[in-house]
Amino acid sequence: MEKSLQRVLLQVGDQSSLKHYRPVSGGDINESFYVETEEGNYFIKKNKNVPSHFFQAEADGLAAIDRTNTVHVPKVLHYDQPEQGEEAYLVMDWVEPGFKDASIELGHKVALMHQHTSERYGLGFSTFVGSLDQPNDWTNTWVDYYREFRLKPQLNNGIENHHIKGERRKKLESLIERLGEWIPKYPNSSLLHGDLWSGNYMISQEGTPFLIDPSILYGDPAFELAFTELFGGFSHDFYHAYREVHSFGDHYEETKPLYQLFYLLVHLNLFGESYGSSVDRILKKYVKETI
Structure with a gap:
């Protein structure tokens, strides 16, 4: 070594x-x-x-x-x-880790990062989410990007590894087909970290927040914020500070479960059925029944 x-x-x-x-x-x-x-x-x-x-x-x-x-x-x-x-x-x-609370500075700075925008949605190269390949391309609408490059690859991955089948598959296919009913076409296209959970930021010994392990894209800031709420780790101060700089968007509460669905599908495909009930709960919220 x-x-x-x-x-x-x-x-x-x-x-x-x-x-x-x-x-x-x-x-x-x-x-x-x-x-x-x-x-x-x-x-x-x-x-x-x-x-x-x-x-x-x-x-x-x-x-x-x-x-x-x-x-x-x-x-x-x-x-x-x-x-x-x-x-x-x-x-x-090497960034020497510290233990100060930098929630306010982190909220402000993530919001400032989200003010860097693109005219299109997506990215010009593939990335990774965990160990899974994350294909990307540029699209003219956010709903097209989210359908083609986020939900469909996880659907196909889940079909292949047998985590998505039966009623779960029917509901997910129906949701993907109807995605435009809920996901906005033209939200702000912001630079997103893309994998922002509590394990992917750190505080230096000086108290400065750092982002690590990104899976970047340009897309709806609500997509990023929804993931921060999925597994916790971000304080009220973080969200309050973010809102002082950048809006969550009027559609946030309606789309939050749909954005969290992507990350739950990733975890289902990586780690198995322990995430299945959470996936099913979101599918049931948006797709009441299938033929």
């Missing part, structure tokens, strides 16, 4: 001796390490048997957020683009 880490550190120009490294918890997709050398401290992710753009997508997402000059992200120093079966590494500056 030491030789692999030293090889990767050479890619960022650090030729000094490796002093210490240790595993870091926090994710189930990659192996992660804190690495200390004579020249600096690093956060390094490792994975194997991943697509060649696996770490590039993360690096590009962090760079897009950084260009907004709103919320902080770790600086990416190097990423591998592996051939099939090769080990791959992503190297970033």
